[in-house]
Amino acid sequence: MxxxxxxxxxxxxxxxxxxxxxxxxxxxxxxxxxxxxAVRFAGTLQFGTAGLRGELGAGxxxxxxxxVIRAAAGLAAYLKAQGQDGGLVVIGYDARYxxxxxxxxxxxxxxxxxLRAAVLPRPLPTPVLAYAIRxxxxxxxxxxxxxxxxxxxxxxxxxLGDGSQIVPPADGEIAAAIxxxxxxxxxxxxxxxxxxxxxxxLDAYLARTDAVLAAGGPRTARTVYTAMHGxxxxxxxxxxxxAGFPAPVLVAEQAEPDPAFxxxxxxxxxxxxxxxxxxxxxxRAAPDLVIANDPDADRCAVAVPxxxxxGGWRMLRGDEVGALLAAHLVERGASGVFAESIVSSSLLGRxxxxxxxxxxxxxxxxxxxxxxxxxRYGYExxxxxxxxxxxxxxxxxxxxxxxxxxxxxxxxERGRTLLDLLDDLALAHGLHATDQLSVRVEDLTVIADAMxxxxxxxxxxxxxxxxxxxEDLTRGTDRLPPTDGLRYHLEGARVIVRPSGTEPxxxxxxxxxxxxxxAAGLPAARARGxxxxxxxxxxxxxxxxx
Numbered sequence: 001m002x003x004x005x006x007x008x009x010x011x012x013x014x015x016x017x018x019x020x021x022x023x024x025x026x027x028x029x030x031x032x033x034x035x036x037x038a039v040r041f042a043g044t045l046q047f048g049t050a051g052l053r054g055e056l057g058a059g060x061x062x063x064x065x066x067x068v069i070r071a072a073a074g075l076a077a078y079l080k081a082q083g084q085d086g087g088l089v090v091i092g093y094d095a096r097y098x099x100x101x102x103x104x105x106x107x108x109x110x111x112x113x114x115l116r117a118a119v120l121p122r123p124l125p126t127p128v129l130a131y132a133i134r135x136x137x138x139x140x141x142x143x144x145x146x147x148x149x150x151x152x153x154x155x156x157x158x159x160l161g162d163g164s165q166i167v168p169p170a171d172g173e174i175a176a177a178i179x180x181x182x183x184x185x186x187x188x189x190x191x192x193x194x195x196x197x198x199x200x201x202l203d204a205y206l207a208r209t210d211a212v213l214a215a216g217g218p219r220t221a222r223t224v225y226t227a228m229h230g231x232x233x234x235x236x237x238x239x240x241x242x243a244g245f246p247a248p249v250l251v252a253e254q255a256e257p258d259p260a261f262x263x264x265x266x267x268x269x270x271x272x273x274x275x276x277x278x279x280x281x282x283x284r285a286a287p288d289l290v291i292a293n294d295p296d297a298d299r300c301a302v303a304v305p306x307x308x309x310x311g312g313w314r315m316l317r318g319d320e321v322g323a324l325l326a327a328h329l330v331e332r333g334a335s336g337v338f339a340e341s342i343v344s345s346s347l348l349g350r351x352x353x354x355x356x357x358x359x360x361x362x363x364x365x366x367x368x369x370x371x372x373x374x375x376r377y378g379y380e381x382x383x384x385x386x387x388x389x390x391x392x393x394x395x396x397x398x399x400x401x402x403x404x405x406x407x408x409x410x411x412x413e414r415g416r417t418l419l420d421l422l423d424d425l426a427l428a429h430g431l432h433a434t435d436q437l438s439v440r441v442e443d444l445t446v447i448a449d450a451m452x453x454x455x456x457x458x459x460x461x462x463x464x465x466x467x468x469x470x471e472d473l474t475r476g477t478d479r480l481p482p483t484d485g486l487r488y489h490l491e492g493a494r495v496i497v498r499p500s501g502t503e504p505x506x507x508x509x510x511x512x513x514x515x516x517x518x519a520a521g522l523p524a525a526r527a528r529g530x531x532x533x534x535x536x537x538x539x540x541x542x543x544x545x546x
Contacts, residue, residue, distance in 0.1 A: 002034050008041050009059070015184040016058065018065040018101070025058035047071060047175040049167055049367055050502050053146055053155035056097060063098070063154045065105055066184060071156055072106040072142070073187045074178025076113035078170075079140055081177070085114055087139030087161075090197075092120040092129030094145040094231050094296045095257030096154050099123065102144045105189070112188030115139075118195040123231045123257060124202065125297030126157070127396035131205045132197070134163040134393070148228075148268035148294040149503065151261045163393040165367035168481075202235070208391040209239045212399045213406050214332055219244040221408035222287040225401075226251035226278040228267045229258040230295025236398050245405050249285045251278050261295070268294055269301035269315070269383065279303070279313045288408050289418075293397040299383040300397035302404050304418050316418070319345035319434045319511075321404065322379035323425055324418055325387065328407040329377055330355045336376025339369050342473075342480065342487070343496050343509040344381040347425065347432040354428070363483050365501065366395045381434065381509065423522055430513045431522070433529030437508035437537045439546050447499045447506045450544040454486055454497060459543040463535030465490040473498075493532065495540060506546060510536050 009029050016022045028036055040059030045052055045067055052071055054063045079087060089110045093103035103119055110117035118136065120129060126143050133141040141159040149155070158166050158174065166174065181187065223240075225248035227233040233255050240248055253263050254277060261267040264274045269292040282290050282303070290303035290313060302321050306314035316324075326338055326348055337358035340348045352359035357376070362368035369378035370386060370393040378386040384395030387403050411417055426432070441447055458470045471477065473485040485498035493512040500507050512532045514525040 005034055005037050005041060006032075009037050012041075012059060012066070016064070016066050017069070017184070021058035021064045021066075028058070044179075047074070047171065047178055048501070049165070049171045049365065051155060051157040051166070053149065053153060053502055055152050056154055063156075065098070065101060068102045068156060069105050069109055069184055069187055069189070070178055070181045072109035073113070073181045075140065075142070075158060075174055076110055076115055077177040077180070078174045079115060080113065084139040086116065088116045088118060088136060090118050090120070090129060090132045090136055090138045090141045092126065092132070092141070092143045093123055094126070094143075095123040095259055096144075096146060096295070097151070097259045098154055099144045102154065102156065103142075106142050106144070107194040108189040108191070109187060111193040112190050116194070118197050120201065121197050121199060125232055125235055125293075125398060127298055127392045127394060127398060128202060128205050128235065130159060130163055130392045130394040130396070131208065132201050133159055133161065135201065135204055143296070145296040147296050147298065147502070148266065150266055151259060155502075159394075164370040165365070165394065167367050167371070206235070206238055206242055208388065209399050209402060210242060211391060212388045212403050213243055217406055218409040218413050219406070220246070220412055221289055221405045222246045222285075223248040223289045223291050223405060224251065224278060224282045224285050224287045225249070225290075226254045226275070226281075226292045227257075227297070228264065228269065228274065228292055228295055229254050229256070229261045230267065230293060230297060231257050232293035232297030232397065235297065236293065236401060239398050239402055240405070243402055245402075245409075248291070249281060249287060251281045253277050269299070275301070275303065275315060279311050282313055283311070288412060289405065291401045291404065293401070294383070297397045298395045300385060300400040300404065301383050302418075306419065317434055318379070318381040318383045319347065319432070320422060321383070322381065322385065323347045323351060323432070324407060324421055325379065325385060325400070325403055326351045326377060327421060327425060328403065328410070329387075330357070334376050337372055337374040339372040339375055339378040341365065341369060341380045342485075343498070343507075344379065345432050345434050345511055346494065346513070347429055348379070350429040351425070361479065363480055364498065370394055381436075423519065426516050426522060426525065427519065430515050431525040431529055432511060432513050433526070433533055434509070434511045435533040435537065436510065437540060439506045441504050441506065444504060446546070447504075450506055450546050451484070451486070451497070451499065453545050454543060457543070458486075459488070459539065462488070462490060462493070462495065462539045462543075463532050465493050465532070465536075493536060495536065497540070497544070506544070508537075508540055508544075510540075512536070
């Protein structure tokens with residue numbers, strides 16, 4: 001067994017084109033570290049609907065140039081089998097470790113396979129790549145990013161020619177093509193032959209961002225902005241300047257791309273402490289809003305002044321921003337379908353129904369939301385918003401930030417705030433309070449055990465509220481394809497439990513709806529909502545054994 005493992009590692013080492021991971025693997029072999037080698041060679045990093053994502057390092061269970069070259073070769077073979085020989089593949093990348101190398105390897109493999117490849121001019125937000133696919137008439141796109149994962153991670157996200165991320169069966173067919181790739185030496189990788197795009201593709205994207213705003217509307221909202229050490233700052237500031245908003249005050253410590261993400265434990269605006277520097281900047285600058293992007297700028301976080309909050313600033317939940325943007329689009333006379341994933345607040349459905357608009361619920365992820373027929377607006381509670389589906393069929397943290405700034409400006413002209421509009425929505429539709437129980441694990445069996453426990457002994461009540469129905473989503477529903485998840489409907493509440501598709505986390509999404517008779521009843525309704533959410537969280541954790 002030990003001999004086989006060392007032999008397997010030596011075979012991989014002989015093929016590895018990257019001096020850094022070669023040295024890393026050679027040191028493990030030299031040290032006879034079979035425990036670590038067993039982890040690295042326990043299988044192969046699996047290609048799925050999120051593409052690839054994992055920790056950087058040597059071996060088939062890590063993100064590295066060998067794994068990326070195989071993924072690119074498999075994708076090229078898939079595209080050619082679909083009759084796309086000679087088609088254009090656009091490649092974007094963020095500023096993480098190895099991202100530029102992975103983008104270059106992908107371009108080389110596509111060129112060697114007889115496809116045309118074009119690489120974005122520099123590290124840019126993921127939505128610029130999603131836009132470029134349709135703008136340039138590409139047959140596919142690749143974005144090298146790990147979004148808001150820890151610094152040690154990287155990833156590989158694949159889009160097809162419609163500008164949406166892959167869904168089944170394409171993901172399985174691409175995975176099969178990757179598995180069929182032979183020795184790396186047989187993968188043709190020329191030194192050149194692909195195109196490096198100019199700034200005109202970014203200019204076209206920026207010109208399109210204007211389309212999300214109402215002509216002649218107010219542009220007065222002042223913002224503090226953090227790029228969270230990612231690639232969003234130059235594009236967002238350019239978009240705000242074009243639109244005529246005041247220049248955002250940048251959080252200086254986080255404005256420049258830095259793959260080490262030195263000021264945050266996790267480069268995700270939702271994580272505790274990640275927004276501390278932004279709030280400190282806001283206390284000095286006194287803006288109307290704080291806006292944050294995640295490192296690849298496809299997500300948008302929003303915070304508002306709130307005297308009742310610690311430090312004077314309150315981060316809005318993704319569900320709150322999702323409802324605010326929906327209400328704003330309704331007021332602007334939007335038509336079409338509003339869509340969200342099953343883990344997002346049911347408030348969107350109520351807003352759409354009252355406005356006489358179509359409404360669809362999808363599985364988690366913008367790969368599903370973006371495919372809704374007639375989509376006008378889609379959002380997901382994890383800070384993802386698609387406000388211009390004709391331009392970007394994915395979440396876009398730049399255009400979402402513009403639309404939030406427009407809404408804040410409109411309200412400011414009326415002497416009102418985003419919190420006032422949230423109150424209006426609670427009075428019109430009931431107070432929709434949401435929260436999440438999220439457990440990060442080192443050992444994935446913890447997640448599997450929790451799901452098994454809930455399936456074997458489903459709760460009959462949570463927070464004293466009776467469970468009125470329980471669904472195992474692996475069986476699918478009349479509206480949804482199968483997915484690994486559980487959904488519980490309670491009297492005035494809803495709970496969904498699912499493993500994360502991109503991180504080692506078990507995620508539980510909680511919502512309670514509290515009726516509100518008038519504005520005077522709002523504080524009591526909020527207190528009741530918070531109390532119920534805390535109790536549901538406690539009871540659910542006990543039921544799942546987490």
